[in-house]
Amino acid sequence: MRFFEDIVVGARREIGSFTFTAEGIKRFAAQFDPQRFHLDEEEGRRSLFGGLAASGWHVGSVCMKLLVAEGRRVAGEAAARGEEVVAWGPSPGFRELRWIRPVLAGDTISFASEVESLRPSSSRPEWGIVEARHTGTNQRGELVFSLLATAFVPRRNGN
């Protein structure tokens, strides 16, 4: 991962894509969101979603999974170039999560992340605060998911 000073507003990264299978949708739903339209094809078709739909928490968790994998990849590449790799702080939360369109069985969602704002932390001068919008887009190019995430990132000359 990079230092706060290396990050620029507007920078966009493709994070990876994921295909939601009927089996995966049902498995997540059975554990965490057992509503009928997440568990059964016929119930999904009869619902407003129009098909077996992934739980919104499943979509968010998959986005997290891809973010972690991408962070690891970026850190590995930086280490291979001999650059210093720094650990980001834990996320305090996020704002504006939107489930814009259903994610149905068979849909492939491509996730991306774009830096929206940068500011120093007033309480902790060794950290900067990065806001990034993570989005998911389906195979028809339709936006299905959006989330404004906040992260604490170490400053290069922070300590």
Add this chain to the structure above:
Amino acid sequence: MRFFEDIVVGARREIGSFTFTAEGIKRFAAQFDPQRFHLDEEEGRRSLFGGLAASGWHVGSVCMKLLVAEGRRVAGEAAARGEEVVAWGPSPGFRELRWIRPVLAGDTISFASEVESLRPSSSRPEWGIVEARHTGTNQRGELVFSLLATAFVPRRNGN
């Protein structure tokens, strides 16, 4: 579930509680958030969390699980009283998710929900929009999780 007209600002419901085990924390993390402090006790102790910590997405997903179970319980009781049970619409998303304190292995989190605002939908007169704050509190009474959720709820005389 109830109609929009039956809901009042300030109404609070206890949703249920859940104990996060080390095994459950690791199982969720391996699938969706494989960061080292979610996967290994020793790495967790060395992290800012101070112990094996649940993924924030795990905490949110458990809140969803308890909300679904509670909704089913409330609907069952209403049906038993002979009241009309209505289906709420899908959630368009939420705002202000906060992971306030770590949820560590062994912690028991009690979730509750309080209605914050009510307004008619301007675009769809048959629906009302309810905003409710879902919170999670640990066994020491400390707030660990907070989320401002939005739901579409049918109006009694909406159609």
